[in-house]
Amino acid sequence: MLEPGTRVQVARHMPPGHVRTPAYLRGRTGIIERALGAFPNPELLAYGLRADRVPLYRVTFRLDDLWDSGSTDTLDAEIYAHWLKEV
Amino acid sequence: MGGNPAGPVPRDDHDFALWEKRVDALMILASGAGLFTVDGLRRALEDMGEAAFEDMSYYERWIAAINQNLIEAGTYTTAELAEKMTEVQERGQTYAEANRA
Numbered sequence: 001m002l003e004p005g006t007r008v009q010v011a012r013h014m015p016p017g018h019v020r021t022p023a024y025l026r027g028r029t030g031i032i033e034r035a036l037g038a039f040p041n042p043e044l045l046a047y048g049l050r051a052d053r054v055p056l057y058r059v060t061f062r063l064d065d066l067w068d069s070g071s072t073d074t075l076d077a078e079i080y081a082h083w084l085k086e087v
Numbered sequence: 088m089g090g091n092p093a094g095p096v097p098r099d100d101h102d103f104a105l106w107e108k109r110v111d112a113l114m115i116l117a118s119g120a121g122l123f124t125v126d127g128l129r130r131a132l133e134d135m136g137e138a139a140f141e142d143m144s145y146y147e148r149w150i151a152a153i154n155q156n157l158i159e160a161g162t163y164t165t166a167e168l169a170e171k172m173t174e175v176q177e178r179g180q181t182y183a184e185a186n187r188a
Contacts (some may be wrong), residue, residue, distance in 0.1 A: 046130035048127055
């Protein structure tokens, strides 16, 4: 269980097939905003497979970290636990 | 799509054709029956590749994705689908023709 405020890095994986992690966030670092609960893994549901429940987190990223924009805005994305690693 | 420029978002309501409403209903019925989930729909839509988003309309992509999932779920076979499509085509090209048949 990742607590709010924890720094996490999104895995840099680029597999073919159905995943729910936006490509532009892979490899990027953000902060856990909150834990949203556990949900059946959509990456398995997408293929009609039995899906285990995986914790889902809302993660906050600084726009400037993503696109070098000079902006102080942030972006929140919902990402499954198996894509996140504490850093 | 994919972060590319796409112009303004049309905000007017669409006037859906009967077949499009049927496609929407089919998605609700098939997912309600547990044949597949919206995740499966999304996966099949994504697998169509970029060109499909230019060449096909919204519900054309949906019916293709629903069909893909129903075949995978074993709901019907491609042979059964082929037979049914031929039978339906023989009724005529329009609803009016089909209703006269």
